[in-house]
Amino acid sequence: MKQWETALVRPGTTLEQAIKVLDRAALRIVLVVDIQQKLLGTMTDGDLRRALIKHQSLDTAVEKVMNPQPKVATLDWSRERLLHVMEQQQVLQLPIVDEQYRIIGLESLHELLNQQTxxxxxxxxxxxxxxxxxxxxxxxxxxxxxxxxxxxxxxxxxxxxxxxxxxxxxxxxxxxxxxxxxxxxxxxxxxxxxxxxxxxxxxxxxxxxxxxxxxxxxxxxxxxxxxxxxxxxxxxxxxxxxxxxxxxxxxxxxxxxxxxxxxxxxxxxxxxxxxxxxxxxxxxxxxxxxxxxxxxxxxxxxxxxxxxxxxxxxxxxxxxxxxxxxxxxxxxxxxxxxxxxxxxxxxxxx
Missing domain, CATH: 3.90.550.10 (Spore Coat Polysaccharide Biosynthesis Protein SpsA; Chain A)
Structure with a gap:
């Protein structure tokens, strides 16, 4: 399983469960998808912290907190374009989606800046x-x-x-x-x-x-x-x-x-x-x-x-x-x- 796949959750997942996913995946983001893997939204650790500051219950469903219109990229984006958009949008990750908006990957600023041989x-x-x-x-x-x-x-x-x-x-x-x-x-x-x-x-x-x-x-x-x-x-x-x-x-x-x-x-x-x-x-x-x-x-x-x-x-x-x-x-x-x-x-x- 690719690392980003450990960050997938379904609607209805509670914030308490989402915290465990954030910790386990260690990607600082949760990807909310439907049964066909279509991306519905994202929740970063920043989104989670803001929800907790507002005293939202740990039983709250993740879709109440997620960003329903996250910035995404497609597989043909160059490294330079990914970095430019991340800097422009001030985000640390970009979900990669196909033509049907299904999640097929995740690019992170850290990995792009520390690209492996x-x-x-x-x-x-x-x-x-x-x-x-x-x-x-x-x-x-x-x-x-x-x-x-x-x-x-x-x-x-x-x-x-x-x-x-x-x-x-x-x-x-x-x-x-x-x-x-x-x-x-x-x-x-x-x-x-x-x-x-x-x-x-x-x-x-x-x-x-x-x-x-x-x-x-x-x-x-x-x-x-x-x-x-x-x-x-x-x-x-x-x-x-x-x-x-x-x-x-x-x-x-x-x-x-x-x-x-x-x-x-x-x-x-x-x-x-x-x-x-x-x-x-x-x-x-x-x-x-x-x-x-x-x-x-x-x-x-x-x-x-x-x-x-x-x-x-x-x-x-x-x-x-x-x-x-x-x-x-x-x-x-x-x-x-x-x-x-x-x-x-x-x-x-x-």
Whole structure:
């Protein structure tokens, strides 16, 4: 049982019983939920003290004292957003709820400020040529292009470091010495970095086969080295652990508007006409969590792309999750995206 689950109580719980829950859970908050785990309200130790100061009986039901409209967060909130709201609202905890307002977690200010180290390895893919960004990449690998004052790859690494991760692997192929010279062994950031060099391009997943597989003992983060995002990596890990699968793929919603009126028909009869309909799809966001067992199935030094790896898993009836992300996300594949990165994200990620 997760620690926050010990803080759950039902309506009708007395203040006397709630005090015991507060003491047992040691979270300084009680979460009042219905039978479907829907959050009805919260009672902090401060709420309790104020009730006792007003001489309310210990037999009083907790819903008479609770805050029926507490500030809540969702699983996709970044650490920075959680801390900002806690500071703004002057609260020590934020319940995490799903779309049905069911409680699925609890973030505390103490834990966010004293974040534990995460031992999950992180594999950053930085071997591509970046042909669409020429001439910028004629003498610089794409992940080393700077947004603001830092290379893209450094921004990515530091976002993982900030989230508590310390075991890194970086794949290289094009101008590998520039990447190695900049990052070294990772000691500048207090982390370890090992390099996986592709002598020949192995596709978007072939480098997985070059990893020291005996060292990968926990779900492995894999991320393209040309992405900027404020994704909450802890939330992704929690989701993957709660939904066991061979892999979890992050996806983004992509909208496409057909520029013409679309005709539906039966035979030679028109059945409907829709003017410029909007189509919505989920697309691959280039961030994954892979189970160590999946890694064992990737052949050494064999060219293969990530979609093929995942399609093989699905063909063998193994589960692949998708994790929709709503945070900032930018794939720096073309000059337009590189210019956009300079404009709207470089400063905020420094």
């Amino acid at each position: 995460q031992d999950n390895p992180v594999f950053l893919m930085a071997g591509g040529f970046g042909t669409r960004l020429r001439p910028l990449t004629n003498d610089c690998p794409k992940p080393m292009l700077k947004v603001g004052e830092k290379p893209i790859l450094q921004v990515i690494l530091e976002s993982f470091v900030k989230a508590g991760f310390h075991r890194f692997y970086i794949s290289t192929h094009y101008m590998p010495e520039m990447i190695r010279d900049h990052f070294g062994d990772g000691s500048q950031w207090g982390v370890s970095i090992q390099y996986i060099h592709e002598g020949e391009p192995l596709g978007t997943a072939g480098a997985l086969g070059l990893l020291p597989k005996d060292e990968i003992d926990q779900p492995l983060f894999v991320m393209n080295g040309d992405l900027l995002t404020t994704l909450n990596f802890q939330s992704l890990l929690q989701f993957h652990e709660a939904h066991p699968a061979s892999a979890t793929m992050c996806v983004r919603e992509y909208e496409y508007q057909v520029p013409y009126g679309v005709i539906e028909s039966h035979g030679h009869h028109i059945t409907s006409m829709v003017e410029k309909p909007l189509q919505r799809f989920f697309v691959n966001a280039g961030i994954y969590l892979l189970d160590p067992v999946l890694l064992q199935r990737v052949t050494h030094n064999h060219r293969i792309d990530m979609p093929t790896v995942l399609e093989n898993e699905i063909a063998n009836n193994r589960k692949i999750n998708m994790f929709p992300i709503h945070e900032y996300w930018l794939d720096i594949g073309r000059i337009e995206e590189f210019s956009r990165a300079q404009k709207d994200i470089a400063g905020s990620l420094q």
